[in-house]
Amino acid sequence: MSQENSTAISTGMYLVKLLAAYGVDTVFGIPGVHTIELYRGLAGSGIRHVTPRHEQGAGFMADGYARASGRPGVCFIISGPGMTNILTAMGQAYGESVPMLVISTVNAHGRMGSGAGWLHELPDQRGLTAGVTAFSRTIHRSEELAGAVAEAFAIFEGARPRPVHLELPIDVMLAPAGHLPVPERPARGARPAPDPMAIKAAAELLAGARAPLILAGGGAVRARDLPALAEALDAPVVMTTNARGILPPQHPLAVTLSASMPATRGLIAGADVLLAIGTELGPTDYDMYEDGGLSIPGTLIRADIDPRQARRGHPPAVVLPGCAALTATALRAALQDRTPVHGADATGATRAAQAQAGLRALPPEVRGDLALLEQVRAALPGALIVGDSTQAVYAGNMGFSASLPGGYFNSATGFGTLGYALPAAIGAALVEDRPVVALSGDGGLQFTMAEMTSATEAGVRVILLLFDNQGYGEIKSAMRQQNVPPLGVDILTPDLAAIARACGWSVVTVDAPDALAEALSAAEDAPGCTMIRYTDRLRQAFQARD
Template sequence: MISTGMYLTKLLEAYGVDTVFGIPGVHTVELYRGLAGSSIRHVTPRHEQGAGFMADGYARASGKPGVCFIITGPGMTNIVTAMGQAYGDSVPMLVISTVNQHGRMGSGEGWLHELPNQQALVSQVSAFSYTVNRPEELSMALARAFAVFDSERPRPVHIELPINVMLAPADHLPVPHKVVRLKRPSGDAAAIGDAVALLNSAKAPVVLVGGGAARAASEVRAVVEALDAPLIAATNGRGILPPEHPLNIALSPCCPSSRKLVESADVVLAVGTEFGPTDYDMYEDGGFSIPGKLIRIDIDPTQIMRTRAPEIGIVADSASALSLISGGLTPARRDGAARVAAARKEGAADLTPAMIGDLKILAKVRDTLENVLFVGDSTQLVYAGNLGFASGGPVSYFNSATGYGTLGYGLPAAIGAKLGAPERPVVALVGDGGLQFSVSELASATEAKVPVIMMLHNNNGYGEIKSYMVSQNIPPLGVDIYTPDLEAIGKAYGWQTEVVAHFADLPAALERAAKNDGPTMLLFGDELRNEAMAA
């Protein structure tokens, strides 16, 4: 007999799923009957939140949905935080869980892992949550999930299988040899034409990009160069232009110099960006504004009408719409490089010496490891990077310090990213405080033989929060935490560990780490950061 749980594996294979993150439990073991012997690799995290973060990193690095198998009840409450981060950053994640069988579901009788309404809980951090009540419903539920991933704003989807449905026979159900996959729209032709006309008439255009444009780098570049327009990227849009490109300002829209460029623009083209405050108004001073005419390209029609309504709105895939727009543009010189150079020079004053030192560290890593992918937690290097780091290419820099803003993300998300892009060096940027949220995932990397590199900044506490409390004249309570011997912990978990005491030693340490077959922990403290400031 083929159970519905076994049938699920065959459907996932048909959709090209190659990796699943999960922790087997008594309510999910039937899912593993089909997984064993399949083409899908299973990776075991040490906590369901870690499973979600791994799926998030995998999805961002690979461009494919990250998939999790999660148990009823506590497994779902554990993964909700990771789903919240993915929801905020528009990351495709498929969370498949069990739920108590019909007759016990939400009964209040106290069955194992029972929740009053598991679907209601998860629906707050998912595009939709669906209960499969009959085996025949499973294939359509998955089809709906992949329709979200392929053609809408990608966000987590939750599908739950009541235990009696998971165990039910599915021999009568067909396994598709080919599944239907949808595509995103290219945009309304009239709106595209209006956008082309407005851009051709612009005297001082500026282009803003977010994560929705990250996989449209060549199309963005073609438009930016034809317009001779400065490019300003939100965190998830970094690297769309190379660091040395004369139109790449590489400063956050939170910085005064970037804002002045936007304020002086007569036309602003915004692509795949929601104008989220953590990217555009991090200091919550209300200083970001667009006085000129605005064109917005986004896959989400409701997002186009949030924050700042545009003169022209285009519901479309970024790459498709930009390709059509670039074909109609008349290249012209608009002093874009000169405007960027002036903004870069002025922008140096927007950053503190400590931030500039942190940016030097990130640049040293970027220039040492070819095609490196940075995955960051909420930590000081990341905060500086979000303000002014020019990553080496698209989909090369992402973190949890914007939007939902979780801690404990960096390590598990980097593990997932390395599994999603095994050919690239992956560097996790983590602080000692954030690491202790997910320190057990050190074991996951060792067990799965994932050669990720973690740069671990140890300042014995929550340094960024401590600095903020001091700046607000608040006694720094609760931020000087006990920090164990992290080097010893790394070794106990099977990681290669090295203390990097000096900035000059960093390139050689990175090169050694890149040659390791397993994971490597590079520990550094404030001394290295101070040396980077002075360099």
């Protein structure tokens, strides 16, 4: 432990030292009058500060950073409106199990919640965060801070990772903390390993399976031994949206067709033993149309870091609480000498191919958008694709195959926010040494398009693939399908290309598949950020190719 003896070290400065000790290298935030003391410590700390143009952008950037790096995204947020602005991003991170540390200020003791009308005063700031955090805490004394930060990192490293909120009353933030020790090497938590007896029970079930199946979710995206486990079992792997890339494109056991579709549901219903690993079996992945058609008659094994989640919904025969990566490794070791027991009908590759054939049953416009995404993957092998709630993303969630684990994620499942893609791509680009593509529509982009200036300022390289249909096209179609007159969906869309150029971006408009490939390749080599704009004309060209 190192210890600062100077009373000139405030609690705000001490916080920055703690963050540095835990390996934090980036903070997202907008300085304000109540957070100035945090910035006194940040200057010269070696921690990079990125300034978004809105606190929602800060939260989305932290989300993208966390997914790309595997480390928590950290935000400095001002009291009051700063906290209300970031709540949507915290809700998205909570729903997707993304680690995020939100540090805010709050009015001083004697002022907070007083109702007297102090600047940025809320009746109960922590109450706002209760539903979107693993925990929220007010630091009443400087001596409480180190323990609270340690507890936050214990959540990030050893439990289901979700946002944590710590708030510093202004008087505490300014209080002296030079007497407090800074751990040189903070005790770090190990990921929880599954119980050996439970592994043995699960392995025995899988070893005897004639038609095994793996249902993989985003919690398994860093389970490196999962492909080898699938191959040892000769088990198809159904990957949810956030799990795409665990098995690469063309892998014979890969199933990317959504589990909401009949062909994949048939595969699931025909399995005698199923391993659900790192997936909550949630409706937006398994019952998108809310028809209740998912059936799991086989023996279900659930592997989840959250033991409560493992018991929600479909009842399991065996529960494996613990880290998905450690679980996959342990099962692979337990099954290393296993010879697949083929059923009378088909091998795992044949069963996977039968499910994947269901892609042909998707509507033509969905298949066209999938072809567009495949063009992106072909032009930029290994690219990270970050999506908003937009047409290409909806199609991608139905069946797109990412090149690498964690190479495709978006906000169209779970909480389902708009405006996510651009700031999340910025956060990811800060840590990725590969192309980062943001998929957005013109409606969603207008939620956070001010972050185009943040990208330029931060010096990152982002390729924004923008579908410009002058409004909320998906909702317009849904209204028509339900015989509701389209209202509020044909919005005034400004000249987004001109705005992008004003923010220092390069801009190109494409209307043919070959032109898209050329634009993507050129954007990869460009020094800054690029907007590639397309309209229905390009979508129709891909549909015609299908």
